[in-house]
Amino acid sequence: MIHAENIHKRFGAVAVLKGVSLQMRKGEVIAVIGPSGSGKSTFLRCLNHLETIDQGRIDIEGETMVTTSAEGACHYVPDAEVRRICRKMGMVFQQFNLFPHLTVLQNIIEAPITVKGMRREAIIPKAEELLRKVGLLEKRDSYPSRLSGGQKQRVAIARALAMEPDIMLFDEPTSALDPELTGEVLRTMRQLADEHMTMLVVTHEMAFAREVASRVVFMDHGEIIEARPAAEFFATPEHPRTRAFLENVL
Numbered sequence: 732m733i734h735a736e737n738i739h740k741r742f743g744a745v746a747v748l749k750g751v752s753l754q755m756r757k758g759e760v761i762a763v764i765g766p767s768g769s770g771k772s773t774f775l776r777c778l779n780h781l782e783t784i785d786q787g788r789i790d791i792e793g794e795t796m797v798t799t800s801a802e803g804a805c806h807y808v809p810d811a812e813v814r815r816i817c818r819k820m821g822m823v824f825q826q827f828n829l830f831p832h833l834t835v836l837q838n839i840i841e842a843p844i845t846v847k848g849m850r851r852e853a854i855i856p857k858a859e860e861l862l863r864k865v866g867l868l869e870k871r872d873s874y875p876s877r878l879s880g881g882q883k884q885r886v887a888i889a890r891a892l893a894m895e896p897d898i899m900l901f902d903e904p905t906s907a908l909d910p911e912l913t914g915e916v917l918r919t920m921r922q923l924a925d926e927h928m929t930m931l932v933v934t935h936e937m938a939f940a941r942e943v944a945s946r947v948v949f950m951d952h953g954e955i956i957e958a959r960p961a962a963e964f965f966a967t968p969e970h971p972r973t974r975a976f977l978e979n980v981l
């Protein structure tokens with residue numbers, strides 16, 4: 732589903748990604764963990780073209796989005812193609828990013844109508860079904876300001892799902908939440924995983940990584956240090972940097 736090869740990204744003089752490679756199969760749930768500033772968000776943002784890469788290759792479901800020539804020149808496919816490829820991925824951010832002036836339902840149907848050209852009559856029942864799924868149908872006509880953080884994040888998940896992505900990218904979806912609200916969001920994500928959604932999840936929730944992820948990727952200083960099946964990863968972390976990180980967070 733995702734083939735990322737030797738991704739390099741710098742911001743000015745700072746190399747933030749130094750040759751990150753990741754292969755992801757259909758139905759896999761991968762947890763990305765690592766210290767703050769290690770490049771986790773930047774990597775996710777490069778995958779769905781919220782950032783451009785400086786070097787490397789990205790294929791999404793077998794379609795090439797960007798390649799690099801032998802001379803080192805990075806080449807993206809035309810914009811319309813990039814947008815079409817990126818629509819295969821839905822993204823959920825730490826800060827929800829709901830539109831404050833739109834109701835919950837309007838937040839969910841906005842992109843399917845404006846981006847995908849779906850008819851209101853077709854998308855509204857689907858949006859309601861998604862709201863039922865995340866347990867928020869009764870908030871259909873509420874504005875985001877009336878919701879708790881956990882409810883906002885569940886709306887954000889429903890909104891991403893309304894675009895019918897094949898892959899979901901989550902960037903620390905519970906980090907902005909009060910501790911008692913993380914559970915409801917993690918349950919929604921676990922339910923998605925049970926339905927075999929392909930998910931790449933940057934998270935500090937080690938229990939979630941251990942129980943839900945098939946693989947865990949540890950990033951540090953712009954590199955993947957260790958990437959292994961979740962049970963193995965936690966039982967016998969190999970790299971000293973992984974061990975030091977786990978000792979701090981567990």
Ligand SMILES: Nc1ncnc2c1ncn2[C@@H]1O[C@H](COP(=O)(O)OP(=O)(O)O)[C@@H](O)[C@H]1O
Nearest residue numbers: 742745747765766767768769770771772773774
């Ligand atoms: N738009 C940007 N401009 C300049 N530096 C950035 C930008 N985005 C991220 N960085 C820097 O890149 C590094 C990695 O950031 P990030 O990918 O957000 O790490 P993480 O998500 O692992 O905490 C940090 O040093 C951060 O300050």
Ligand SMILES: [Mg+2]
Nearest residue numbers: 771772773903
């Ligand atoms: Mg981040």
